[in-house]
Amino acid sequence: MPVALASPADGTGRLFVADLPGVIRVVGADEPFLDIADRVVDLRSGYDERGLLGLAFHPRFRENGRFFVYYSAPLREGAPAGYDHTSRVSEFRAATPDRADPGSERVVLEVDQPQANHNGGSIAFGPDGYLYIPLGDGGGARDVGRGHPPGGNGQDLGTLLGKILRIDVDGPEPYGIPADNPFVGREGRDEIYAYGLRNPWRMTFDAGGEHRLFAADAGQYLWESVKIIVPGGNHGWNLREGNHAFDPENPYVSPAEVPRTGRRGEPLVDAIIEYPNAGQPGGIGQVVIGGYVYRGSTIPWLFGRYVFGEWSRAGAEGDGIIFAATEGPKGQWEFTEVGVAGSRTVGAYVLAFGEDMERELYVLTAKSRGPAGKTGRVHRIVPA
Ligand SMILES: [Ca+2]
Ligand SMILES: [Ca+2]
Numbered sequence: 001m002p003v004a005l006a007s008p009a010d011g012t013g014r015l016f017v018a019d020l021p022g023v024i025r026v027v028g029a030d031e032p033f034l035d036i037a038d039r040v041v042d043l044r045s046g047y048d049e050r051g052l053l054g055l056a057f058h059p060r061f062r063e064n065g066r067f068f069v070y071y072s073a074p075l076r077e078g079a080p081a082g083y084d085h086t087s088r089v090s091e092f093r094a095a096t097p098d099r100a101d102p103g104s105e106r107v108v109l110e111v112d113q114p115q116a117n118h119n120g121g122s123i124a125f126g127p128d129g130y131l132y133i134p135l136g137d138g139g140g141a142r143d144v145g146r147g148h149p150p151g152g153n154g155q156d157l158g159t160l161l162g163k164i165l166r167i168d169v170d171g172p173e174p175y176g177i178p179a180d181n182p183f184v185g186r187e188g189r190d191e192i193y194a195y196g197l198r199n200p201w202r203m204t205f206d207a208g209g210e211h212r213l214f215a216a217d218a219g220q221y222l223w224e225s226v227k228i229i230v231p232g233g234n235h236g237w238n239l240r241e242g243n244h245a246f247d248p249e250n251p252y253v254s255p256a257e258v259p260r261t262g263r264r265g266e267p268l269v270d271a272i273i274e275y276p277n278a279g280q281p282g283g284i285g286q287v288v289i290g291g292y293v294y295r296g297s298t299i300p301w302l303f304g305r306y307v308f309g310e311w312s313r314a315g316a317e318g319d320g321i322i323f324a325a326t327e328g329p330k331g332q333w334e335f336t337e338v339g340v341a342g343s344r345t346v347g348a349y350v351l352a353f354g355e356d357m358e359r360e361l362y363v364l365t366a367k368s369r370g371p372a373g374k375t376g377r378v379h380r381i382v383p384a
Contacts, residue, residue, distance in 0.1 A: 005354025053121025114147025115139025182232030
């Protein structure tokens with residue numbers, strides 16, 4: 001079940017794919033690059049949001065062999081009672097160009113997870129050389145319940161859940177805090193880069209332009225959205241679901257009055273893309289899947305557009321969709337479905353997207369909802 005693709009700047013052009021149960025493979029190679037399945041929680045075969053969720057190569061991987069993974073580990077000792085598991089970001093090193101050293105693990109950061117779902121995980125290095133880590137609101141639904149404080153994790157600056165973090169993996173161990181992180185010297189955990197996220201499932205930097213950070217944020221029941229992440233910004237959850245108001249006590253109806261500010265009077269950042277979930281009339285699909293701004297050369301009409309996806313139009317058949325969005329004059333992006341070989345769907349669940357060193361794009365799919373089976377595929381997106 002491929003959920004992340006990464007390509008190091010080592011001149012080889014190799015594509016590394018993270019498989020949910022805990023294996024990293026090089027496309028075209030027989031042997032795994034790294035197998036840490038025994039360090040990942042036991043996954044439920046039918047559906048699971050836990051697993052090996054992210055992979056990022058150090059910007060100087062060619063010289064230092066360092067790379068980072070995000071995975072769901074068994075609940076650590078000392079975690080709150082009744083929690084589900086612990087999210088772990090670890091560093092590993094390559095022993096040879098083709099094989100990582102599984103004994104080289106250095107745990108960088110751990111976050112206890114009250115529920116199994118909403119784990120984010122698509123770690124990425126920014127153009128500033130810092131490591132960005134997306135984390136969902138802890139899980140469950142509505143950002144309430146065990147492990148969710150009054151008002152929710154997304155709006156609570158005292159927790160790392162419901163946030164995007166930014167840390168320095170080249171400074172002191174286990175990690176350093178960039179001096180210009182937005183909550184250094186004021187209320188809020190210093191690791192926080194942005195907040196108010198529900199489940200940022202797939203986050204990427206634009207390889208061109210101003211290198212903006214895009215994150216899809218999976219909605220609750222009504223609204224799927226994509227956000228451009230603002231440093232220190234409050235992206236709304238759970239005061240908002242997408243750009244609509246949200247009421248955790250009445251989650252199937254969007255309240256008429258949309259909040260404009262958070263509890264400290266700070267402005268809420270609007271999503272750039274929003275569409276209705278299939279749970280409401282006219283809905284498009286089940287879960288938004290974050291993609292990339294296309295900066296490749298083989299599909300000129302796509303250049304500068306944000307390519308993203310939908311896990312499944314109807315849910316049961318794995319009829320995923322690919323979209324392309326174009327930036328509008330007022331911060332709202334218009335998007336349209338992209339046909340795939342004459343079809344409106346890719347014929348499988350869309351799980352994630354990937355980008356190679358030439359900035360061409362890939363779509364990662366599976367025909368099953370869970371990690372069982374061998375239907376996972378990595379497709380290159382090419383001109384029709
Ligand atoms: Ca969780
Ligand atoms: Ca602080």
